[in-house]
Amino acid sequence: MNERERIEADAARWLARQDAGRWTADDQRALDDWLEKSTAHRVAWLRLSAAWQRAGAVGDLPSPKPARAQVAAAWTPARAGRRTWITVGVAAAFVTAATWLLLRDPAGLETYSTAIGARESVSLADGSHITLNTRTRARSLINDRERRVWIDEGEVFFQVQRDPARPFVVVAGSARITVLGTQFRVLHARGRTEVTVLEGRVQFDSPAGAKVEAAPRGSARSSVAPPPPLQLTRNEGVVTEGNSLLLAAKTPEQVRHELSWRQGRLEFEQRTLGEIAAEFNRYNRRQLAVDPTVADLRLGGSFDADNVDGFVRLVRDGFGLKVSDEGPQLRLSR
Amino acid sequence: MRRPSIVHPVDPNPGPALSVCAVDAWFVDSVLTLEPALTRFLRHHWREPDDVADLRQDVYVRMYESALRNGLPQNTAAVVYTCARNLIIDRARRAQVVSIEAMADLEALDLAVDEIGPERRAGAREELRLLQAALDDLPPRCRTVVTLRKIDGLSQREIAQRLGIAEGTVEKQITLGIRSLAESLYAQGAEVTMAWSRRLRERENDA
Numbered sequence: 001m002n003e004r005e006r007i008e009a010d011a012a013r014w015l016a017r018q019d020a021g022r023w024t025a026d027d028q029r030a031l032d033d034w035l036e037k038s039t040a041h042r043v044a045w046l047r048l049s050a051a052w053q054r055a056g057a058v059g060d061l062p063s064p065k066p067a068r069a070q071v072a073a074a075w076t077p078a079r080a081g082r083r084t085w086i087t088v089g090v091a092a093a094f095v096t097a098a099t100w101l102l103l104r105d106p107a108g109l110e111t112y113s114t115a116i117g118a119r120e121s122v123s124l125a126d127g128s129h130i131t132l133n134t135r136t137r138a139r140s141l142i143n144d145r146e147r148r149v150w151i152d153e154g155e156v157f158f159q160v161q162r163d164p165a166r167p168f169v170v171v172a173g174s175a176r177i178t179v180l181g182t183q184f185r186v187l188h189a190r191g192r193t194e195v196t197v198l199e200g201r202v203q204f205d206s207p208a209g210a211k212v213e214a215a216p217r218g219s220a221r222s223s224v225a226p227p228p229p230l231q232l233t234r235n236e237g238v239v240t241e242g243n244s245l246l247l248a249a250k251t252p253e254q255v256r257h258e259l260s261w262r263q264g265r266l267e268f269e270q271r272t273l274g275e276i277a278a279e280f281n282r283y284n285r286r287q288l289a290v291d292p293t294v295a296d297l298r299l300g301g302s303f304d305a306d307n308v309d310g311f312v313r314l315v316r317d318g319f320g321l322k323v324s325d326e327g328p329q330l331r332l333s334r
Numbered sequence: 335m336r337r338p339s340i341v342h343p344v345d346p347n348p349g350p351a352l353s354v355c356a357v358d359a360w361f362v363d364s365v366l367t368l369e370p371a372l373t374r375f376l377r378h379h380w381r382e383p384d385d386v387a388d389l390r391q392d393v394y395v396r397m398y399e400s401a402l403r404n405g406l407p408q409n410t411a412a413v414v415y416t417c418a419r420n421l422i423i424d425r426a427r428r429a430q431v432v433s434i435e436a437m438a439d440l441e442a443l444d445l446a447v448d449e450i451g452p453e454r455r456a457g458a459r460e461e462l463r464l465l466q467a468a469l470d471d472l473p474p475r476c477r478t479v480v481t482l483r484k485i486d487g488l489s490q491r492e493i494a495q496r497l498g499i500a501e502g503t504v505e506k507q508i509t510l511g512i513r514s515l516a517e518s519l520y521a522q523g524a525e526v527t528m529a530w531s532r533r534l535r536e537r538e539n540d541a
Binding site: 020046131183198 | 356358359362363366369388394395399402405406487490491501504505508509510512513515516519520
C-alpha cells in the first residue's frame with residue numbers, strides 16, 4: 001500500500017464511521033484535525049464523500065416524476081412502501097414540531113447574525129456548513145432527533161451533511177424546506193422567500209393556500225392548487241411572496257450568479273439598474289437611489305459587493321448617468 | 335448573542351484568502367466532476383497505468399492548494415489540464431524516463447481544453463443505472479450491506495440486526511464499499527460523458 005492508498009483507506013474509514021450514526025463532537029474534532037493535517041487528506045476525503053453522497057442521492061426522496069419512480073420501483077419492489085412511510089414521517093414531523101419545540105430542552109440552540117456587508121461561515125454540530133450573507137439573522141437547533149435552521153431575515157447558503165435519520169429542515173417565514181443532504185441557498189427578506197438548489201434534492205412546503213404559477217420560460221412544472229410539497233433539484237428554484245409561488249428552471253450561469261456572494265461578488269446578467277441597486281443596497285450602508293427614468297436600464301457585470309463607488313463610476317462614465325450625492329444616499333438619474 | 339461554536343470568519347473584502355468551505359464546494363462541483371476526463375488524459379500521456387491514481391491525487395492537491403492561495407480559477411477545466419500537463423512534464427524530467435521526442439511532443443500539446451471538458455451530470459435514470467452497475471462490481475457481502483444502506487435506507491445498526499452480524503463488520507464493509515463505489519462511479523461517469531459529448535456533436539452536425 002503506498003501513501004495515497006493509505007490516505008484513501010483512512011478517508012473511507014472516517015466516512016464509514018460517520019455513516020454509522022454514533023458520531024460525537026469528539027469524533028468531529030478528530031476528523032477536523034485529520035483533515036487539517038494535509039491537503040492530501042482533505043481532497044481524498046472530499047472525493048470519497050462526494051461519491052458516497054452521490055450514490056445515495058438517487059433514491060432517497062419520493063420523486064414527483066413518474067418515469068423516475070417507475071425505474072426505482074422496477075428495481076426494488078420494497079420501495080413503494082418505504083416511500084409512503086417517508087411521506088407520513090415528514091408530515092408527522094411537521095405536526096409535532098411546534099409542540100416539540102416548546103417542550104424541548106433548549107440545549108443545542110444557536111443564534112447567528114451578520115452585520116451589513118459581512119459574511120460568515122459556520123460549521124454546525126452535525127458536520128453541515130452554512131454561509132450567512134449580509135445582514136442575516138438565523139438560529140439552528142441540532143440534536144439527536146432533528147436538525148433545524150430558522151432564517152429570521154437574510155440569505156444563507158447550505159451544505160448539508162447527509163443523514164437520512166435526521167431530516168434537515170429550514171424554516172423561512174411560512175415556507176419549509178426539507179433536505180437529506182445537498183447544497184442550496186435560501187433568501188428570506190421583506191416577506192419574500194427564494195430557494196435555489198445547487199446540488200441534490202430538497203422538498204419545499206409552501207404556505208397554505210399559495211397558488212403555483214409556471215415560470216414564463218415554460219420550463220417549470222404546471223400549476224396545481226393547493227400545492228403539494230414540491231421537489232426541487234439541481235438548477236431549480238422557487239420564489240414565494242404572499243400567496244403566490246413561482247417555480248423556475250435555471251441555467252447553471254444563473255445559479256452561479258445567485259451564489260457569487262459567497263466569494264464577495266455580485267454578478268448580473270441583463271438585470272435592470274433598479275434591481276442591481278437593490279442588490280448593492282443589501283451590502284452597503286451607502287444606499288443607491290435610482291430615478292424611475294433610468295431604473296429599467298439593463299446591464300450586466302461582476303462587481304465586488306462592497307465597491308459601490310466603483311459601480312457608480314462605471315455607470316456614470318459608461319452610460320452617461322448623473323450621480324448626485326444626497327448625503328446618506330447616492331441618486332442616479334439622467 | 336451566543337457565538338457559534340466553530341466559526342471561520344470570511345473576509346468582507348474579497349481577496350485571495352477563501353474560506354475552506356467555498357474551496358470544498360468548488361472542488362466537489364468543478365474539479366471532481368472532471369475526474370473521468372482527467373483520468374483518461376493521464377492514462378493517455380503517462381505510460382505507467384499504476385501511477386495514474388497517484389498522479390490524479392497530486393493534481394487534486396495542487397488544484398486545492400492553489401485555489402486556497404489564489405482564489406477560484408475562472409476556467410477550472412483549463413487549469414486542471416495545465417496542472418496535469420505540468421505534473422507529467424515534471425515527473426518525466428525527474429525520472430529521466432522519457433525520450434526528448436516524447437517530451438517535445440508533450441510540450442507541444444495544444445492547449446485546447448476539449449480534452450478535459452466539463453462533465454455533465456447524468457440524469458436520474460442514468461444515475462440509477464450507474465449506481466446499479468457500481469453495486470454489481472462489489473464483492474457479494476459488501477454489495478448486500480451497501481444495498482441495504484443506500485437503497486433500502488437502513489442504518490448500520492439495523493443492517494447488523496437484520497444480517498445478524500456485528501456493527502463493526504457492517505462498518506468495515508461500508509468502508510470497503512465507499513472506496514469501490516467511488517472508483518466505479520467516477521470511472522463510469524466517463525462513459526456517460528463520452529456518450530453525452532458524442533450526442534452533442536451529432537446534434538451539432540445535424541444542425
